[in-house]
Amino acid sequence: MGWGWIGALALAAGAVGEGLGETFVLPTANRALYEPGQEDRYYVGTVGQPWVTGTFGCVRTRGQQFHEGLDIRCLERDAAGEPVDAVRATADGEVMYANRRASLSNYGCYVVVRHRIEGLEVYSLYAHLQDVRDGLAAGWTVRAGEALGRLGRTTNTREPISKARAHLHFELGLRASDRYAQWHQRNRPDTRNDHGEWHGHNLLGMDPAWILLEQARRGSHFSLLEFLRRQPELCRVLVRGGTFGWAQRHAALVLPNARAAREGTAGYEVALAFNGLPVRVTPRAASEADLSRRFQLLEVNEGEAQTRRCQSLVVRRDGHWSLSGAGERLLDLLAF
Ligand SMILES: [Zn+2]
Known part of the structure; x- marks a missing residue:
């Protein structure tokens, strides 16, 4: 056949x-x-x-x-x-x-x-x-x-x-x-x-x-872009640098920021879904972000971190959240 x-x-x-x-x-x-x-x-x-x-x-x-x-x-x-x-x-x-x-x-x-x-x-x-x-x-x-x-x-x-x-x-x-x-x-x-x-x-x-x-x-009326933008975030991370591979490849997921457009982009704020999929990316100017580290964990959505923990991109130690090794590795790949 x-x-x-x-x-x-x-x-x-x-x-x-x-x-x-x-x-x-x-x-x-x-x-x-x-x-x-x-x-x-x-x-x-x-x-x-x-x-x-x-x-x-x-x-x-x-x-x-x-x-x-x-x-x-x-x-x-x-x-x-x-x-x-x-x-x-x-x-x-x-x-x-x-x-x-x-x-x-x-x-x-x-x-x-x-x-x-x-x-x-x-x-x-x-x-x-x-x-x-x-x-x-x-x-x-x-x-x-x-x-x-x-x-x-x-x-x-x-x-x-x-x-x-x-x-x-x-x-x-x-x-x-x-x-x-x-x-x-x-x-x-x-x-x-x-x-x-x-x-x-x-x-x-x-x-x-x-x-x-x-x-x-x-x-x-279905929109894949809407679906992605509405995904609940596990965490938001600030990525240092004027270029971020993911943002360049997926411009449709980048949100506008007038300040970064005016002053220049020094980093990217990235919202990750539970499995590490970046669903919203916002360029940040140097004047509005602490870019002392390459990856800075800004916020963790505790509900999401507790209910969907299989990828363990963030970990809690002594009451503080931080990026896990897997989380750092993923961001390194996205920024590579
Ligand atoms: Zn399978």
């Missing part, structure tokens, strides 16, 4: 199934996300755990471990019990990366696609694929709903993914750095990076389920 055929079929199904004018479509034929009470038909939980462990957030190991995407259940299997569902691009975009060597990543075989939405560069990632569509490679233009590969259970972890738990791991995120490969080499020389810029650590996730459901609810 040729991939062209599956691709055309999936494209048609996507166009019919999702209606017109929506930015994001479901990445597989499973539509149970839109059926309240049917979550266990949409998500695959971890071994022996409920479906919620297949959602996005601090959902694993009693809230201590972050899951950065959705684990989506397959609908169809072949005679051997292997999944056959097509995995489709969630929006129009360009393929950035296709890893066909499952042994090189805990994502197994995976594909990364870039989308341009409301002035943002947004990335989608599709992991544990059984196989990647023939010929699919960086530079390919894909339409929303177009097939990228087949749902599977590939991974390089010691524990294989069982047939029963075969799923698509689906992420939506923004890119932390344009120079991840260089940063990785310098800061994590003990670990291999076979994927250049397309290492999972270079994508900062947002909740795809929330986005898809909000889009379904609000139709053409």
Whole structure:
């Protein structure tokens, strides 16, 4: 069976199934996300755990471990019990990366696609694929709903993914750095990076389920930019320096500040979501900020820090909050 055929079929199904004018479509034929009470038909939980462990957030190991995407259940299997569902691009975009060597990543075989939405560069990632569509490679233009590969259970972890738990791991995120490969080499020389810029650590996730459901609810009024700007902050940090990589890459998330515009930007005030995704960035002038340190923690949202603690970007010692090692590392990557 040729991939062209599956691709055309999936494209048609996507166009019919999702209606017109929506930015994001479901990445597989499973539509149970839109059926309240049917979550266990949409998500695959971890071994022996409920479906919620297949959602996005601090959902694993009693809230201590972050899951950065959705684990989506397959609908169809072949005679051997292997999944056959097509995995489709969630929006129009360009393929950035296709890893066909499952042994090189805990994502197994995976594909990364870039989308341009409301002035943002947004990335989608599709992991544990059984196989990647023939010929699919960086530079390919894909339409929303177009097939990228087949749902599977590939991974390089010691524990294989069982047939029963075969799923698509689906992420939506923004890119932390344009120079991840260089940063990785310098800061994590003990670990291999076979994927250049397309290492999972270079994508900062947002909740795809929330986005898809909000889009379904609000139709053409849905705005991804609004969604990001409204994310609750874990903390606000002042980053010293007149340039901040993230702000240059994501100008749509930068808020205006007349004083910095007039006097010059000496630093950036950055609001981080619980997982380190910068959701609001404000340039600061030297006259309105204490720039004695490279990263200065300004404020912590205690509610958020206590309820969503899996990334531990801030820590409390003797009643005082400070950036953790992980927090400092993340900011270093964002500023690199
Ligand atoms: Zn997953």
